[in-house]
Structures are given as C-alpha cells and as structure tokens.
Amino acid sequence: MPGTTAEHAARLSVAPMMDWTDRHCRVLHRQISGEALLYTEMVTAPAVIHGDRDRLLGFDAAEHPVALQLGGSDPGELAEATRIAAGYGYDEVNLNVGCPSDRVQSGCFGAVLMERPALVADCVAAMIAAAPVEVTVKCRIGVDAQVPEAVLPAFLETVASAGVRRFAIHARKAWLQGLSPKENREVPPLDYPLVLAMKRAFPDLRISVNGGITSLDQAAAFLAAGLDGVMVGRAAYHEPYDILADADRRVFGGAPGPGRLEVVERMRPYIARHLAAGGRLHQVTRHMLGLFHGCPGARSWRRILSDRANAADAGLEVIDAALAPLRGLAA
Known part of the structure; x- marks a missing residue:
C-alpha cells in the first residue's frame, strides 16, 4: 500500500515547469485527472522565507495532491522553507537537483548539486527534520563529464541514507556549459535503461522516470516495466487532455475522465x-x-x-x- 497520498499519486505526475505549472494550470489539470500528482513551479527557499508567501505558495484546495518544488542548497534555508510549506498544506516538498539554468548554477542549486551529493544529503536531512511532510528529490543522471553509471547510484545511495525514499530521475545528463536550458531538455540523449537499472539496484526506493515521455501509452509501459512512477512534462502541458483524461482509469484503476x-x-x-x-x-x-x-x-x-x-x-x-x-x- 502507498505510504502517502502523494506517493500513490506519483504513479503519474505532471513535472514542475517554470512559467507553466502555476496555480491556474494545476487547477485545469486537476479537472481532467483527479489522481495525478501536480507540482508547482520551482520556488527558491529564500523567496519562500522572505517573499510574498501567499502569492508564491497559495493554492486552491482542489489541487490536492500537490507538491511544492524548492530550489536551494543551504540546509537551514531549505528547512525553514519546508516548515513554511507544510503550514500551507502541501502533500510533498521536492528538492530540485536537475535544473541547468545559469541562474541556478550561480546560486549553487539545481543540477550542479549532482556534483555534491553529501550537501544534498545534508539539505534533505534538514528538510525532513523540519516538518512532517514527505521530502523527495528530482535529479538528473549526471552532469558534464560525469559517468552516469557510476555517479547516479552513488548519488541515490548517499541521499537515500539521509531519509529520502522517492526520486524522480530525468533520464538525461545536464550540460552546465555549452547548452541552454531548452537544449538541456532535448539534446543530451535519454538513458531510460539506466533509470530502470536504478530501480533494480534500489528496490526499496520509489523511482519515477522523467524526460521525453509524450503519451499515456509510453507512461503505462514504464510502469509495466517496474518503475514506480512516470513524470510527464511538456506533453502534459501542450496536450493535457491526451495525457491526463484516461490516466485515472489506466494508471490508477479508477473511472474514465470527463469529456x-x-x-x-x-x-x-x-x-x-x-x-x-x-x-x-x-x-x-x-x-x-x-x-x-x-x-x-x-x-x-x-x-x-x-x-x-x-x-x-x-x-x-x-x-x-x-x-x-x-x-x-x-x-
């Protein structure tokens, strides 16, 4: 049985996407699927602490189950932001270890943290201690010259040792130099077999795959292959009905979606x-x-x-x- 509502809903989730998955987008997606897990845009921990919290964190009750994605690399700031988010009623708080933008790199968070798994472990340990809300991680398979087959299992082992049990893995490397954020979503080759291998290597972890998934058929195939979840990004935004309308029936065993x-x-x-x-x-x-x-x-x-x-x-x-x-x- 799933440990949390968010964990169950993560069998199919809509990826956090900057400028796209705001509260209005999430309400639309919830009208199509009552079950899929919805994510906010990434919000930095300092913004949560010092900014307009209602604007940044407020959401409609209809959005549940809904997860907040945080960006940051300071354990204290992330702990405080997690505590605040829990007060707003989020079902999950996710740490971004995958975004390759220049702004993220200069702030030492996002994909650059793939190079600092011990720091990520410190961050998630502080977040877990701060509030009784599930803390998860979204990561890449590696960055730049890293060898994903070596780096990814070591990263998962280190971060899991701090208490994280659920990971969403974007099945591409991030190239921090030489590729734009848009190119980083399209150019590095996808390595789905590596993500599947991580589930076999860490059977106690719940692992979702992200990257390049464009249909519900493709998502269902990954679930049938043994992964715990599938995270769909741009396809769920541009073709929301095609991705989400039959998800409750096919992925969650519920009723067909509305017209x-x-x-x-x-x-x-x-x-x-x-x-x-x-x-x-x-x-x-x-x-x-x-x-x-x-x-x-x-x-x-x-x-x-x-x-x-x-x-x-x-x-x-x-x-x-x-x-x-x-x-x-x-x-």
Whole structure:
C-alpha cells in the first residue's frame, strides 16, 4: 500500500515547469485527472522565507495532491522553507537537483548539486527534520563529464541514507556549459535503461522516470516495466487532455475522465472567482489552449482565446465564443 497520498499519486505526475505549472494550470489539470500528482513551479527557499508567501505558495484546495518544488542548497534555508510549506498544506516538498539554468548554477542549486551529493544529503536531512511532510528529490543522471553509471547510484545511495525514499530521475545528463536550458531538455540523449537499472539496484526506493515521455501509452509501459512512477512534462502541458483524461482509469484503476467540454464547464466557477477577485482571463486560459488538441475546431479555439482573452474586460463570453465551433464535440 502507498505510504502517502502523494506517493500513490506519483504513479503519474505532471513535472514542475517554470512559467507553466502555476496555480491556474494545476487547477485545469486537476479537472481532467483527479489522481495525478501536480507540482508547482520551482520556488527558491529564500523567496519562500522572505517573499510574498501567499502569492508564491497559495493554492486552491482542489489541487490536492500537490507538491511544492524548492530550489536551494543551504540546509537551514531549505528547512525553514519546508516548515513554511507544510503550514500551507502541501502533500510533498521536492528538492530540485536537475535544473541547468545559469541562474541556478550561480546560486549553487539545481543540477550542479549532482556534483555534491553529501550537501544534498545534508539539505534533505534538514528538510525532513523540519516538518512532517514527505521530502523527495528530482535529479538528473549526471552532469558534464560525469559517468552516469557510476555517479547516479552513488548519488541515490548517499541521499537515500539521509531519509529520502522517492526520486524522480530525468533520464538525461545536464550540460552546465555549452547548452541552454531548452537544449538541456532535448539534446543530451535519454538513458531510460539506466533509470530502470536504478530501480533494480534500489528496490526499496520509489523511482519515477522523467524526460521525453509524450503519451499515456509510453507512461503505462514504464510502469509495466517496474518503475514506480512516470513524470510527464511538456506533453502534459501542450496536450493535457491526451495525457491526463484516461490516466485515472489506466494508471490508477479508477473511472474514465470527463469529456473536454465538461472540463471547460468545470473550469467556469474557478475562472469566475478569479475574475471577481481582479484577475485577468488570459492568466487562466493561456493554459487551456491545448485542451482540444487534435479536435476539429481546435485552431479556432486557440485563436479566439489568444486574441481576445488578453483584453482588460475579457470574461466568460470569450470562452463561449471560442467554444462555438466545438459544441458538437462528443469528447
């Protein structure tokens, strides 16, 4: 039996993605799948401690199970940020050991921490001691000239010794010099067999694979091969219905998901509350552009939302207009 709700939900999760997986995106994804684990964008520990906490950490109760991803490398700061996050009710706190951006490197966190497993162990030990919320790690298979077959098992062993039991592994190296963050998501070759080998080497750890996964069929194949979870990134954002709508049935043994039109109807009350609180329509609908991917009328849906949702007075009537060519859609 799963030890926590988040652990069970991690059989399928939507990856943390900067500028994408904000609270509005997560509410949309939750309307499609009631089970998948959702992640915030990465937030740095100093920002949590010193910044606008409600803006950075606030979320809708409907998002559960939801995990916060933290960036940092100072055990004390990460412990304090974890304590604060637990107070907001997150189901999991995840430490980023995979992001390759220049800003992350200069702050000595993200993928550069693959070179400092002992420091990562100190960080997660402090986080675990700070609050009764599960602490997990998202990492790469290595960085730069490291040999993943040697580095990754040593990293997992060291960090697991500090109390972490669940890892999401992006099955690519990160090249900290010479590749942009975008290129680091696409250029280094994927090594899925190594991630599968880590599950065989560490059967007591719960290991999810991330990177290059573009379909629910592919996710199901990884689960059938023995991995504990699959984390989907860009495909879940750009084609959310295709990835998430049948996940509750196929991955979690539950009921089929709602139709696309029902997803829009489920979003209406949330959007109405957002607008009433002074929010703008495009802040929500920008995440909904791919909802009808592959359907007749999808191009019109995207065009109308893109053209009209940015207006200061845009309201639910824009969604009605965008839906007009899709009203006969059965799914």
